[in-house]
Amino acid sequence: MKLIPIKYHNLKYPVYIKPRIIEVAAHFDINKLPSYLENNNFSLHTEYSAKKRNFNNHVIQKYKSLVTAQPNPGKPKLWVSKNWAREFAYFLIELLDGKIPKIIEIHPPNSRSTNLNEFIEYFKVFENIFLNKDIRCEILIENRNGFRISGIDDFIELFNIIDKEKISLKLIVDFPQLLNYEKAKKDPKVLNETMEKIKSVKHNINAIHLWGQNGRNSHSGDMLDYFDQNIELKNIFFSKLGEVFNDLESEMYFIPEINAGANGKTREQCLENIVHDLEQTGFIFYTNNS
Numbered sequence: 001m002k003l004i005p006i007k008y009h010n011l012k013y014p015v016y017i018k019p020r021i022i023e024v025a026a027h028f029d030i031n032k033l034p035s036y037l038e039n040n041n042f043s044l045h046t047e048y049s050a051k052k053r054n055f056n057n058h059v060i061q062k063y064k065s066l067v068t069a070q071p072n073p074g075k076p077k078l079w080v081s082k083n084w085a086r087e088f089a090y091f092l093i094e095l096l097d098g099k100i101p102k103i104i105e106i107h108p109p110n111s112r113s114t115n116l117n118e119f120i121e122y123f124k125v126f127e128n129i130f131l132n133k134d135i136r137c138e139i140l141i142e143n144r145n146g147f148r149i150s151g152i153d154d155f156i157e158l159f160n161i162i163d164k165e166k167i168s169l170k171l172i173v174d175f176p177q178l179l180n181y182e183k184a185k186k187d188p189k190v191l192n193e194t195m196e197k198i199k200s201v202k203h204n205i206n207a208i209h210l211w212g213q214n215g216r217n218s219h220s221g222d223m224l225d226y227f228d229q230n231i232e233l234k235n236i237f238f239s240k241l242g243e244v245f246n247d248l249e250s251e252m253y254f255i256p257e258i259n260a261g262a263n264g265k266t267r268e269q270c271l272e273n274i275v276h277d278l279e280q281t282g283f284i285f286y287t288n289n290s
Helices: 064-068 082-096 116-132 152-165 175-181 188-204 231-245 267-281
Strands: 002-007 021-026 042-046 103-106 138-142 170-174 205-210 251-256
Touching: 042 082, 064 082, 082 116, 116 152, 138 205, 152 170, 152 188, 170 175, 170 188, 175 188, 175 205, 175 231, 188 205, 188 231, 231 267, 251 267
Parallel strands: 002 021, 002 251, 021 042, 042 103, 103 138, 138 170, 170 205, 205 251
Antiparallel strands: none
16 A cells, blocks of 8 residues: 655655645635646645634625534534535635645534434535535545544445445544544554454555544654553554555555644654554655655
C-alpha cells in the first residue's frame, strides 16, 4: 500500500518525503483561503464542530441555515437538513473562489441518534451542487468519537447505504478516535478484534489519520505515546494495520494530526517515529522520486 502524504499545518516530514498536497482549514470562522493554493494541491478540512465559532464574518453571515444551527451557542450542529447541506456547499464554493481542491473532508452529524438514511439524502444535495458546478474532487468523511460515525458498526451501516445509493463518499479513518470509541486502546484482545473488523470496510477507506495522546492531551506525541508507552499494544496496532491494507494495490492519503510533541520529543520527531512505524509495517510513502 502506497501512502500519499498530506502536509498538516507547518509540520515537516522526514527530508525524503515532500508532500504535494496541503491541508487547509475551511471551518465556519474562515472567510478566505490562502492565495497560494493551486488546483488539486490542497485538501479542504471543513467544519468539525469541536470548538465554538464566532459566526460573525461576512461570508458565513450569508448562510442562515449554518448560522442558526447552534443548539449550544457558538457550537455548530452539522447536517441538520437539506437546506443546511445546500448552504454548506455554497459556503465552501464561495471560499474556493474558483479553485478546485483534491479532497474535501467532511464530518458526521453530531448526534448519535441521527438517521443515516436522512444524512445520505442531505449529502446527496451537497454532492450534486459540486457536480453541477463541475467541481470534481474526492469527498471523504472522517469518524468522530461520539458523533454519528464513531465506530466500526457505524462504518458498516453507512457503507451498506452508500453501496445501494451508488454515491462516491469514502472514509477517512481517524484511528486514535476509533480506538478510543471502541475502548481498544488498553486491551490487546479488543484492539485485535477492532482491527480485524475494519477489514470488512477497507475498500471504502481512502485516508487515515494518526496522532499521539499524552495524558489527556490529544494530538500530542506519537503512537507509543497514544498507547501509554505500551510497546506490545503499539506493535499489535501496526501489525494489524499492515494486515488490513497491505494486500491492496490502491493508494491512500495520510494525515498526521500532531499538534504538539510529547515526552521530550518534538512534533517532527513524533512524525518521524510514526513514519518509521508505517514503513516497518510495509507501507510505502510517495517521495521525491516516486
